[in-house]
Amino acid sequence: MARPPHAREKVLLAYAQLLVEGERAATMDAVATRAGVSKGGVLYHFPSKDALAEALLGRFAEVSAADVKAMQDDPDGPVRNFIRTSWETDADLDPVYRAVMRLAHAGHEGALGMLESLHDDWLRELETETGDAALAKTVMLLGDGLYHQASMPGRWSQQQFSDLDELLAQVDRLLGR
Amino acid sequence: MARPPHAREKVLLAYAQLLVEGERAATMDAVATRAGVSKGGVLYHFPSKDALAEALLGRFAEVSAADVKAMQDDPDGPVRNFIRTSWETDADLDPVYRAVMRLAHAGHEGALGMLESLHDDWLRELETETGDAALAKTVMLLGDGLYHQASMPGRWSQQQFSDLDELLAQVDRLLGR
DNA sequence: GTCTATACGGGGATAGAC
DNA sequence: GTCTATCCCCGTATAGAC
Structure with a gap:
């Protein structure tokens, strides 16, 4: 739990949601869009897929x-x-x-x-x-x-x-x- | 059944096998290799994925x-x-x-x-x-x-x-x- | 009927600005 | 901490030779 930076949490959630919709749908781009951040923003929190x-x-x-x-x-x-x-x-x-x-x-x-x-x-x-x-x-x-x-x-x-x-x-x- | 060109059958089989191993693994290239034909050969029998x-x-x-x-x-x-x-x-x-x-x-x-x-x-x-x-x-x-x-x-x-x-x-x- | 060469697009990842 | 710009690889599909 431990209150991690809010954005990181949203990114992880978006990733999980997209995975359920289809593993292929979970692109870095789609994750970024759904989480409301940019691709680079995602890569900041998670250096790789x-x-x-x-x-x-x-x-x-x-x-x-x-x-x-x-x-x-x-x-x-x-x-x-x-x-x-x-x-x-x-x-x-x-x-x-x-x-x-x-x-x-x-x-x-x-x-x-x-x-x-x-x-x-x-x-x-x-x-x-x-x-x-x-x-x-x-x-x-x-x-x-x-x-x-x-x-x-x-x-x-x-x-x-x-x-x-x-x-x-x-x-x-x-x-x- | 009807005896289709043998290659076509092998391609379809290879595709099914690769799908089971993971949807992402079933690329046209991988299908071609497993079926023993070239990429172009696959596209002849099946014009698209x-x-x-x-x-x-x-x-x-x-x-x-x-x-x-x-x-x-x-x-x-x-x-x-x-x-x-x-x-x-x-x-x-x-x-x-x-x-x-x-x-x-x-x-x-x-x-x-x-x-x-x-x-x-x-x-x-x-x-x-x-x-x-x-x-x-x-x-x-x-x-x-x-x-x-x-x-x-x-x-x-x-x-x-x-x-x-x-x-x-x-x-x-x-x-x- | 099958192959090679190549064009094209998308996804992952890096560099660096703000 | 987040964004833009850019590179490169890989996968699909087309053109055309054999």
């Missing part, structure tokens, strides 16, 4: 750690927390997660590694609650499915399920509750 | 129609067929599907539309078998989860489940079988 990606990954590390913590602390348990946060799209993690996913799709090794690591953390929590590896993996798959749908640009099948409860009912069924 | 994308979508229409048909005709029923084919990665559809997904991620409208349409077809078949819309959507989500994992470059969590049977057992449980 890769520096921009690294900064995004740093942000990702922060929010994903917080996400795992929230999963552990949720009174409803990790499974329900996981399904809920995979469903909701306005969480802290979501926009950053989707941006990093684009980087991974584009072949960025660091992005790929961090996603895998978060994936592992999630799975560990799910296994802890369910005590059943196969079951945990199945819940994981449901979350991945939601992210798959969310990863599409535009408004792909936005409302597959009418609401979160309809989906949670299915999860309960799977858990034999 | 967009023509290459259109040809891929045409191929996708063919194999996805065949996929839905196979789903309907499978003696095990649409659900098991869907889960099995989402799990397996060597099917006819798979490489083309993944390539088109990259195009969609890059913001290609046509690719997005065709994926949505196939998605709708799948869902209809699942609903027909289960007679339960929410259940069908849940199965759909599992398949999407598998594709999400498969959509990552490299060997992301290649074997989440040790084998297909472990996953099918979970599906049976969900269906109450």
Whole structure:
């Protein structure tokens, strides 16, 4: 957090947004325009495009750690927390997660590694609650499915399920509750 | 099918492969090299890069129609067929599907539309078998989860489940079988 | 039908003014 | 700390030879 120069923050945000719209759309020029600064201004804060990606990954590390913590602390348990946060799209993690996913799709090794690591953390929590590896993996798959749908640009099948409860009912069924 | 000039086929295949490795990697130059022809050779068969994308979508229409048909005709029923084919990665559809997904991620409208349409077809078949819309959507989500994992470059969590049977057992449980 | 040569545009990055 | 000007590389596409 730590109040960094406001412009830097806006640039990073613009970069993340543009990534979600398509990795190709995230040019230095487009980032500058959206952030309301000039190309040179962007390059001042981030000396290269890769520096921009690294900064995004740093942000990702922060929010994903917080996400795992929230999963552990949720009174409803990790499974329900996981399904809920995979469903909701306005969480802290979501926009950053989707941006990093684009980087991974584009072949960025660091992005790929961090996603895998978060994936592992999630799975560990799910296994802890369910005590059943196969079951945990199945819940994981449901979350991945939601992210798959969310990863599409535009408004792909936005409302597959009418609401979160309809989906949670299915999860309960799977858990034999 | 119809035996088109062999080179054309090789070019299209190379393009699809490169797309999966990363949309940015699929340059005309890279396609030419992988297909074993020159840049000019590629441009002879496909007058523009967009023509290459259109040809891929045409191929996708063919194999996805065949996929839905196979789903309907499978003696095990649409659900098991869907889960099995989402799990397996060597099917006819798979490489083309993944390539088109990259195009969609890059913001290609046509690719997005065709994926949505196939998605709708799948869902209809699942609903027909289960007679339960929410259940069908849940199965759909599992398949999407598998594709999400498969959509990552490299060997992301290649074997989440040790084998297909472990996953099918979970599906049976969900269906109450 | 396939290749070489080349024109053209866009994106990343540097230098230096303000 | 932010901007303008500029260079260079790479990717697409055209022209035309073989």
